[in-house]
Amino acid sequence: MKLKFTKMHGAGNDFVVIDAINQDVRFTPEQWKQLADRRFGVGADQMLVVEKPSTDGVDFRYRIYNADGGEVEQCGNGARAFVRFVTEKGLTGKRAIKVETMSGIIEPRLEADGGITVDMGAPILEPERVPFDASGLQGKAEGTDTLWPLDVNGQTTWISVVSMGNPHAVQVVPDAQSAAVHQDGPAIEHHPRFPKRVNAGFMQVVDRHAVRLRVFERGAGETLACGTGACAAVVAGIRRGLLDSPVRVTTLGGELSIAWAGPGTSVMMTGPAVSVFEGEIEI
Numbered sequence: 702m703k704l705k706f707t708k709m710h711g712a713g714n715d716f717v718v719i720d721a722i723n724q725d726v727r728f729t730p731e732q733w734k735q736l737a738d739r740r741f742g743v744g745a746d747q748m749l750v751v752e753k754p755s756t757d758g759v760d761f762r763y764r765i766y767n768a769d770g771g772e773v774e775q776c777g778n779g780a781r782a783f784v785r786f787v788t789e790k791g792l793t794g795k796r797a798i799k800v801e802t803m804s805g806i807i808e809p810r811l812e813a814d815g816g817i818t819v820d821m822g823a824p825i826l827e828p829e830r831v832p833f834d835a836s837g838l839q840g841k842a843e844g845t846d847t848l849w850p851l852d853v854n855g856q857t858t859w860i861s862v863v864s865m866g867n868p869h870a871v872q873v874v875p876d877a878q879s880a881a882v883h884q885d886g887p888a889i890e891h892h893p894r895f896p897k898r899v900n901a902g903f904m905q906v907v908d909r910h911a912v913r914l915r916v917f918e919r920g921a922g923e924t925l926a927c928g929t930g931a932c933a934a935v936v937a938g939i940r941r942g943l944l945d946s947p948v949r950v951t952t953l954g955g956e957l958s959i960a961w962a963g964p965g966t967s968v969m970m971t972g973p974a975v976s977v978f979e980g981e982i983e984i
């Protein structure tokens with residue numbers, strides 16, 4: 702089958718984006734994995750599939766597949782790439798777009814200056830809904846957050862747990878550049894206390910409005926940026942009393958701006974989304 706796609710990125714988190722409104726797209730997890738492969742396929746952290754919505758009043762449905770072939774609930778950088786894609790392809794003329802994802806409806810907006818802001822919805826803070834199994838653990842209160850002790854490679858790591866529709870474990874590190882992302886990331890991702898696995902964030906607080914962040918993503922390994930990871934890290938930092946909104950998040954691939962007014966309110970994310978090239982692949 703021949704498949705037309707657009708290669709895109711948001712702060713270096715890269716995507717193969719596919720129009721499934723005008724193409725028939727039915728892939729197995731193995732085929733998604735092959736497409737994401739940087740030697741045997743196109744290469745991407747995630748594949749984004751744009752479909753017709755299944756709900757009235759919604760403009761599109763967008764599905765997300767990790768590089769390991771698994772379908773997941775949410776992708777922040779992907780949401781911005783999605784807006785750039787549907788706009789550039791002429792699939793909509795709207796600037797405020799309602800889109801269904803596996804974890805609910807989000808509302809990205811194309812700004813007059815070409816930037817894209819996404820209302821990512823309110824974070825989920827109850828451990829069992831992340832989901833995180835806190836049974837038998839003694840949490841430690843910090844600000845309005847609870848830090849949980851996690852045994853990672855024989856050491857205790859204190860983490861905040863946050864869901865942005867997808868699960869995140871965030872830890873504060875003294876220096877993001879030298880953080881043990883590749884040693885501890887896989888152990889956190891597969892820790893038995895996270896029944897759906899987890900994205901592992903390593904956040905260095907620079908000042909009350911700026912952090913450096915690296916994320917070892919579930920199903921993709923370390924990426925140059927993770928949008929939902931940035932949202933989760935800022936939520937954790939604000940709850941811990943370390944940060945004030947808005948926060949500039951510097952990732953390996955660029956900068957994101959995250960604003961959050963507190964529990965029950967939406968996290969707002971602004972950042973870049975770039976089309977790199979158009980392609981066609983036989984799969």
Ligand SMILES: N[C@@H](CCC[C@H](N)C(=O)O)C(=O)O
Nearest residue numbers: 776777778867919927928929
């Ligand atoms: N890169 C993404 C997140 C993609 C999904 C994630 N790996 C997961 O499995 O939850 C982002 O920008 O949010």
